[in-house]
Amino acid sequence: MNSTDIKLTQYSHGAGCGCKIAPKVLDQILQSNFAMPDNNRLLVGNHSKDDAAVFDMQNGQALISTTDFFMPIVDDAYQFGRIASANAISDVYAMGGKPIVAIAILGWPINKISPEVAKRVIEGSRSICMEAGIPLAGGHSIDSPEPIFGLAVNGIVDIKNIKQNNTAQAGNVLFLTKKIGVGILTTAEKKGILRAEHQSLAATQMEQLNKVGEALGNMPGVTAMTDVTGFGLLGHLAEMCEGSNVSAQLNLNKIPLLTNDLKMYIYLQSVPGGTNRNWDSYGGKISFAENIxxxxxxxxLADPQTSGGLLIAVDANAADEVQDLLQEYGLYNTPIGRTAEQKETLITVL
Known part of the structure; x- marks a missing residue:
């Protein structure tokens, strides 16, 4: 069988960042009775729910270290490699850093899918690493029941430019750099109900690098940043708000959508399983205006995103500067909400 005839999503039970363990379950897994040894050079680690670990190099810079991998969210092997790699590299950008090197993580069902298909996955990964200006320098592979691919990525950042997801302040303006609806559209494709004009929308966006994150790292007015992936927009905003001891308001009609037909797909039951797991984890912290x-x-808003955009909290006085930068990069630059003093309700959707 030709490698282009293989439909990778048929070999996995999950898809992309929708494979992520739900926030509530992850919290249970990460609870530990062991006291971790203190290390004053570990600037960001297990004490927060951030995108990557950050280690002080004692020269004014820090090392960013992260890993991310998942099962196929598209059928094409080359495209899968590109998407998984863009998604993994994004964690470095979300910390305001510059990626410098990556190594591959590959799990492959050798008896089910030809090694030639895995080769295409690696080629896709190399192409994205080249776009990011970094080498794919090696990796590790295993024979596994389902196809899995991702990267471990290292980056660097000036310590003064580190961006975290738990440092937002009340009165910040919120931006989102990519459109949402990835999980909805990829589920519609699996169900065979995706319209022809929507076929490439999700994949094209997932392949885009969040390079603007490095530039945002240089802006003091950016108070907090994270990328939106498997927990959905609400989940990652909830982590930002809880870590920062603030609340937030989201304007539903300002949130960028991959297509205005998402509502139609939702009412055709094109909702991934990860959406319900997400909502079960944090739904009690969310309220909606009566007209919603x-x-x-x-x-x-709980739809799992894969290789999603950056969620950025910005001092109101720097909002225009950030808007100009996002426009320069060709990204969505309309504010989607604001943070506020901490209230009983974590996030209100207006």
């Missing part, structure tokens, strides 16, 4: 269609908003 709660079922639609829940399915949209």
């Amino acid at each position: 269609d709660k079922n639609y908003a829940t399915a949209l």
Whole structure:
């Protein structure tokens, strides 16, 4: 069988960042009775729910270290390699850093899918690493029941430019650099109900690097940053708000969508399983204005994203500067909400 005839999503039970363990379950897994040894050079580690670990190099710079991998979210092997790699590299950008090197993580069902298909995955990864200006310098592979691919990535950042997800302040303006709806559209494709005009929307966006993160790292007015992946927009905003001891308001009609037909797909039951797991984890912290269609908003805002955009909290005085930068990079630059003093409700959708 030709490698292009293989449909990778048929060989996995999950897809992309929708494979992530739900936030509530992950919290249980990470609880430990062991006291971790203190290391004053570990600037960001297990004490927060951030995108990557950050280690002080004692020269004014820090090492960013991260890993991310998942099962196929698209059928094409080359595209899968590109998407998984862009997603992994994003964690360095989300910390305001510059990626410098990557190594591959490959799990492959050798008896089910030809090694030639795995080769295409690696080639896709190399192409994205080249776009990021970094080498794919090696890696590790295993024979596994389902195809898995991702990267471990290292980056560097000036310590003064580190961006975290738990440092937002009340009164910040919120931006999101990519459109949402990836999980909805990829589920529609699996169900065979995706319209022809929507076929490439999700994949094209997932392949885009979040390079703007390095430039945002140089802006003091950016108070907090994270990328939006498997927990959905609400989940990653909830982590930002809880870590920063603030609340937030989201304007539903300002949130960028991959297509205005997402509501149609939602009511055709094109909702990934990860959406419900996400909502079960944090739904009790969310409230909706009376005029909001709660079922639609829940399915949209808890939708697992793969290789999603950067969620950015910005001092109001720096909002215009950030808007100009996002426009320069060709990214969505309309504010989607604001943070506020901590309230009983963590996030209100208006």
